[in-house]
Amino acid sequence: MLETFTPAVCGSRQRQILAQAVFAVAALATSAALGLVLGLAGGALGARHAVLAAAALALLAAAREAGLVPLPLPQARRQVPERWRFELPLPLWATGYGAGLGAGLFTYQPVSTFWVACAGALALGRPVPAALCLSLYGAGRAAMVVWPRRRSGDTTAAVERLAERRGTLLRANAVALLACGILLAVAPAAGGATLVVQDAYDPSFSDDVLAFATVDERVVVRPLGGGPDVVYPNASQPSLQGEYLAYVDAGGIRVVRWATGEEVGRVDNPTASHPALEWPLVAFVRRDPSYRRLVVRNLETGGYVIHVSVKPGFDLGRPSLRGGRLAWHVASRKQSRIVLKTLATGARRVVARSSIALLENPAVIGPRIAWVEGRSGVSHLRLGWVQAGRKRTTVESMRTRLRAYWTTSAGAGVVYSTRWTLSSGASAIYRTNF
Amino acid sequence: MNRVLSRESSTLDRSAERLSARLAESTTRRSFLGRLGAAALAVAGGSAVAAAVKPDEADAFHFCGHIWTTGSCPSPYPPLSRIDRKGYPLHPQSGKPIDNLGRVVDSAGYALDGSKDRLRGPDGNVLPPAPRTRVCEDWTREVKGLNDLRIQGSWFRCCGGQIRKLVDCCSFSRRRINGDASLVGYCWGGRRVYCVMYYDSGLPC
Numbered sequence: 001m002l003e004t005f006t007p008a009v010c011g012s013r014q015r016q017i018l019a020q021a022v023f024a025v026a027a028l029a030t031s032a033a034l035g036l037v038l039g040l041a042g043g044a045l046g047a048r049h050a051v052l053a054a055a056a057l058a059l060l061a062a063a064r065e066a067g068l069v070p071l072p073l074p075q076a077r078r079q080v081p082e083r084w085r086f087e088l089p090l091p092l093w094a095t096g097y098g099a100g101l102g103a104g105l106f107t108y109q110p111v112s113t114f115w116v117a118c119a120g121a122l123a124l125g126r127p128v129p130a131a132l133c134l135s136l137y138g139a140g141r142a143a144m145v146v147w148p149r150r151r152s153g154d155t156t157a158a159v160e161r162l163a164e165r166r167g168t169l170l171r172a173n174a175v176a177l178l179a180c181g182i183l184l185a186v187a188p189a190a191g192g193a194t195l196v197v198q199d200a201y202d203p204s205f206s207d208d209v210l211a212f213a214t215v216d217e218r219v220v221v222r223p224l225g226g227g228p229d230v231v232y233p234n235a236s237q238p239s240l241q242g243e244y245l246a247y248v249d250a251g252g253i254r255v256v257r258w259a260t261g262e263e264v265g266r267v268d269n270p271t272a273s274h275p276a277l278e279w280p281l282v283a284f285v286r287r288d289p290s291y292r293r294l295v296v297r298n299l300e301t302g303g304y305v306i307h308v309s310v311k312p313g314f315d316l317g318r319p320s321l322r323g324g325r326l327a328w329h330v331a332s333r334k335q336s337r338i339v340l341k342t343l344a345t346g347a348r349r350v351v352a353r354s355s356i357a358l359l360e361n362p363a364v365i366g367p368r369i370a371w372v373e374g375r376s377g378v379s380h381l382r383l384g385w386v387q388a389g390r391k392r393t394t395v396e397s398m399r400t401r402l403r404a405y406w407t408t409s410a411g412a413g414v415v416y417s418t419r420w421t422l423s424s425g426a427s428a429i430y431r432t433n434f
Numbered sequence: 435m436n437r438v439l440s441r442e443s444s445t446l447d448r449s450a451e452r453l454s455a456r457l458a459e460s461t462t463r464r465s466f467l468g469r470l471g472a473a474a475l476a477v478a479g480g481s482a483v484a485a486a487v488k489p490d491e492a493d494a495f496h497f498c499g500h501i502w503t504t505g506s507c508p509s510p511y512p513p514l515s516r517i518d519r520k521g522y523p524l525h526p527q528s529g530k531p532i533d534n535l536g537r538v539v540d541s542a543g544y545a546l547d548g549s550k551d552r553l554r555g556p557d558g559n560v561l562p563p564a565p566r567t568r569v570c571e572d573w574t575r576e577v578k579g580l581n582d583l584r585i586q587g588s589w590f591r592c593c594g595g596q597i598r599k600l601v602d603c604c605s606f607s608r609r610r611i612n613g614d615a616s617l618v619g620y621c622w623g624g625r626r627v628y629c630v631m632y633y634d635s636g637l638p639c
């Protein structure tokens with residue numbers, strides 16, 4: 001194929017340069033597009049499993065390249081169609097050649113590294129970084145077209161020189177694959193976040209079902225084990241518990257059996273928001289003229305208890321109600337804190353307090369409690385214990401001033417969190433195992 | 435200086451290091467004798483001494499006007515601990531008030547977006563104000579666990595065409611934020627410089 005890009009075949013030196021340029025652009029674009037698709041697929045598949053699979057693949061490939069494990073490679077042993085060169089104008093056939101080779105799927109692969117790169121792009125689970133990474137493959141293809149011209153006019157001789165170093169290249173490739181495998185296996189993403197839903201926020205997780213709000217003012221209930229979404233229009237701020245769903249609508253808070261839509265309770269107050277449901281209790285924030293109050297109402301008896309009252313200068317965030325424990329955050333310009341209250345005993349504990357960080361959006365699950373902490377342009381997902389005296393940990397962090405965590409919800413060994421971009425307001429829900 | 439002091443030292447260097455720490459603790463910026471002593475010890479062979487008190491140490495020159503070695507106080511934009519007159523954080527470049535997350539805020543404490551409108555969350559609602567607290571008394575106290583921090587001394591330099599006030603955050607601690615011996619600097623009443631901040635006055639120089 002390299003002999004194609006010569007002045008003799010192209011017609012002149014200028015046409016050779018044009019063909020090489022077009023080939024390079026097509027190869028780069030196609031490999032980037034492949035990375036984009038793989039990144040999208042990885043996001044849908046789940047990064048944790050994909051990362052581990054990529055690590056295993058890289059190690060296997062390293063063993064293959066080292067000659068330890070004889071394995072065939074999946075590939076199409078095709079060459080670029082020669083007739084294109086005779087039938088099509090130069091820009092078209094050069095583009096076709098570049099696209100065919102840049103995609104990598106339609107040509108001979110002497111080593112397994114391409115497939116490891118594909119697995120890595122899948123593992124990233126993020127389209128743009130995956131596209132950038134895999135575009136390096138296209139760059140390599142393009143370099144192979146340009147390189148012989150720089151070193152020698154005879155492309156065949158250039159390829160032969162490269163072939164003489166095949167042994168060294170294969171050993172270097174095996175070492176690189178081994179390093180990739182190890183790095184992937186120990187990468188934070190191996191235990192890290194997985195994109196669950198794009199353009200969504202306010203996750204609420206219960207019994208393998210996830211409810212969330214969307215930017216077009218809908219609440220979606222999605223069974224993660226399979227099954228159709230159940231959508232509630234003109235709704236926001238969902239809270240899910242088993243078969244029940246609470247959400248905010250124009251009149252207040254509505255509680256339904258999410259599968260059927262049957263209403264089982266209401267809080268008729270337009271100032272009520274941020275529900276947290278543990279049937280028959282629903283906790284919510286009520287905006288009175290002089291105070292914001294955190295109220296827990298029993299939807300069966302109609303009785304209610306005010307647990308917290310703060311002045312409007314304080315932010316009383318979305319509460320969490322699980323296992324008879326109520327958690328909430330209070331934030332002001334001077335301080336923020338995460339508070340936990342056991343409803344049966346009335347015992348109250350400040351789980352975390354800070355004069356400098358913004359602590360917000362707690363989620364209780366069993367003996368654990370998760371919340372978001374932000375300061376100095378760094379956003380952390382923290383995990384503590386309901387009981388005092390036990391060590392807190394950081395589930396994960398985002399070290400950027402452009403994005404931050406927002407609302408959370410927790411299940412057994414898993415935290416769902418909203419990540420959002422401050423400049424655009426774009427948001428997505430991620431799952432992180434702990 | 436940290437790098438030098440934490441390095442494996444020879445016996446001579448270790449002795450010089452101790453001397454340098456004592457010297458550093460007892461000198462002030464304006465102390466000619468301190469610099470003279472440093473020079474004498476450096477000539478005598480204590481390489482760490484020169485590093486301890488040399489005024490133009492590279493890693494101490496972390497913002498304009500600050501030619502000593504004490505590090506910046508923790509702040510929303512580390513290591514640029516720019517403050518207003520009352521010690522609250524400002525954006526290092528624009529000089530606008532920022533909250534503790536580093537977002538530019540209005541006078542009521544609401545974070546602003548690029549269009550200077552109040553920042554809205556993913557749900558479209560205006561985000562509530564986040565904490566905005568003093569860099570010395572609140573930030574450094576919480577991050578470093580010190581309860582006796584005060585803004586005390588200050589000095590002035592010309593930076594970017596305006597007078598910059600460099601401010602000492604002082605503590606009774608004998609260790610400064612760098613982890614080594616603290617200097618008296620412009621602190622008083624037994625306090626020493628724990629970390630430094632700066633305030634741009636806007637006055638031309």
